[in-house]
Amino acid sequence: MAFYGALRAFVSVCVTVAAPLRGPAHDRSRLRICSALLLTGGIVSTGTTAAAEPNLAMQCTQLAGLLLSPAIIGLPTAGAQVDTAEMIAATAHNNQDGEYCRITGSIKPVKVGTPDIRFDVNLPRRWNGRALQVGGGGYNGVVVSGTGVMPFSPNRAPLAQGYVTFGDDSGHVGNSALAVFGLVDEAVVNFGYAHLKKTHDAALALIEIAYGRRPDHVYFGGGSTGGREGYTVMQRFPDDYDGVIANSPALNFSGVRLLGVKVGQTEYGTPGGFVPPPLLERVYQRTLEVCDGLDGAADGIVSDVGACRKHEPDVIASLRCPSGEADVANDDCLSDAQLATLDVLREGLSLPWPLAWNVNRYRGYNVFQGTLFTGMLGLAHNDSRGTSPTIVANGYLFSQGDGYVRYFIARDPGFDSLKFDVLHPGRYQKQIVALSQTIGAMNTDLSRYIARGGKLITLQGLADEVISPNQTIAYYEALVDRFGAGKVDAFMRLYMVPGFQHGSGAFIPSTDLLGALDNWVTRDIAPETLTATDIAAATNGRSRPLCRYPAFPRYSGKGNVNRASSFICAEP
Structure with a gap:
């Protein structure tokens, strides 16, 4: 001893x-x-x-x-x-x-x-x-x-x-x-x-x-905040990593928090803006009625999001109460104030001033394309805010945004986020921009990481209710604009998964991304279409192809609808 x-x-x-x-x-x-x-x-x-x-x-x-x-x-x-x-x-x-x-x-x-x-x-x-x-x-x-x-x-x-x-x-x-x-x-x-x-x-x-x-090789793997961290290490410490798995990444951290405040303001600061869970469920079911079969299979998954988006005006019109006011006799329709709350989610956030890396937008969610906002990470369940908003009572987006404004931006625990002017924050604007630099991961300059041969795999649900899938797609497209499709294709794979939310959803994919990443780094075998097994309780065991963006799974018209082999990856 x-x-x-x-x-x-x-x-x-x-x-x-x-x-x-x-x-x-x-x-x-x-x-x-x-x-x-x-x-x-x-x-x-x-x-x-x-x-x-x-x-x-x-x-x-x-x-x-x-x-x-x-x-x-x-x-x-x-x-x-x-x-x-x-x-x-x-x-x-x-x-x-x-x-x-x-x-x-x-x-x-x-x-x-x-x-x-x-x-x-x-x-x-x-x-x-x-x-x-x-x-x-x-x-x-x-x-x-x-x-x-x-x-x-x-x-x-x-x-x-x-x-x-x-x-x-x-x-x-x-x-x-x-x-x-x-x-x-x-x-x-x-x-x-x-x-x-x-x-x-x-x-x-x-x-x-x-x-x-x-x-011999160092990898990073994470999702949500961990996904943001994955993009962060490529941007800030490119010499330290050979491969990254960054799923559902919270890239524009300040953007999603500010949008959460806007959502809370429409829910609680606008008369009639609160959308109760039964009506959120109604929105979801209506989108399934219109869009589920657009990919050739009525399987509870909206796969062809692009085609579904073309039906959006009709879907919204069919959900609106005839008078525009809440109808007690018809609890299946939404008032104009309630639709305005959902419109904040759908439109996202556009700022009249730039965050770090000249970013001034946070892309909106697929509200009318098969995203369910009633779960733990969805919108508010209570029609009153309370003094300290919580995820369970007041929804993930608003509760997280409220805390961000109070503790990170205003640095005042008693600050009222419902009175915060997101578009014109005045003396707080400098702090918001600084935070977007410190916490955000929107820098598209991955030159050093690419030059070193680093690899990246990102997977995200098209029905994600926490991190907008359209924000992730926008970052990918910004990479293509900067480096060209060929160069991005040589180091990155993006898989957007229909029906998948932020860890839940109609389809919850299970697939070995670490094995795919390791094969890419050590054997130069680049992943293409992958196969994912559904681990959602109601549909456990069925499989679908994970298609490289922008492709999506389309039913071939023959074969078992629960098997990936019956689907092809179709271009939108």
Whole structure:
């Protein structure tokens, strides 16, 4: 035991006694020397499967208490530390990940009063030489463990496949609509982008200590906020990643939050603007009546969104109350005020001034093309706001937008978002633009990432009720405008999924995007049409092709309608 205590002290000294003036390059060089010294002592593996097996368990617990110098991390911090390190047996209860070393740690802030960035790193006994950083969701605030199966790797946990996995909480505790951390400058920067680089660098230092070398390939995978994080790392840290899965990405973070405020203002600030869930259900069912069969199959999925959009005026007219006023005797129709609320969603947001990267729009949702707004992440369920809007009572878009205005923009917990002039914010405009730069990921300059051979896969539902699918499409089209279709095709795949909402919907796709990404990066096998299995409870097991945008699945007219082989990818 004395030997292992001395070893831990040696490792700690080895990686922490940095000469700060010499910088990160000196520290990385010294880290390699330290790893080599540990290797000669037989404590750190060589990175090969055979050598890793007998050594990882011995060294894992010795990493607890390890300190990492600020110079190892590429952005300003006060260093990092390993808080715990323990081996998790393959036979542990509910373990889907095989045997691995679980490390928890914390990255220290520069300014007093800023929360730590808490992180997890998982080191598999049988390492495949790759690492996967996993993104968060919402306002984060919960450590992403990197364990278990994931939406983009549903058949087998990445850790069980041999990937080192790591994630973090983005630098604050608690994932709520209030987003109180918006009052703390360094915490906002961490949430926006800095936590990604800081955790990446700390994790790779630990990987190098444990295995004696850096990963052959580093990937990023996430959805929603994690999708925004995926685009963020390509834009800001292109040299750190070889492949990214960024699904349903919250690219224009300020845009969607401001639109959420506009939605709340029409629901609660306009007489009669509240649309109760039964009427939202009526809108959804009416769009199915008109559009479900446009793809050749009456299967509860609106696949041909473009053709459906041509019917939009007639759909809206059929839903409107004859007088334009709410009709108590006819609870199947919508008043003009209620249709105006839905029109805010449909139109999106156009600002008379630009956000960062000269962006002045947030594209609207497919309200009348098969998107259901009655679920947990939909519109308001209550017709009164209350003092602190919640997702359940007041809808995801408004509750999140309300918190953003109060804590990030006005930085006043008592601020009334219903009185906030989104189009003419006055003295708050500068703060909004700055936030769109810090948190948003709308920069289309991916030149460095493309030049390095980086790859990108994005999947999103055409019926997404949280992140507008049309905003994601607009960013893709902006990339094509900038680089040309051929260059974009060489590094990116976009799959827009009919019927899929923000994790729910009439069709919930399950497919192995991580395997597709890894094949693309390591074998140069670019993914084309993929097959997805539906995991929605009512239709579990049916399959559809995942078509590359702008194509969509059309029924061929023969064969089992529940099988992907009966569909073709048709151009709109």
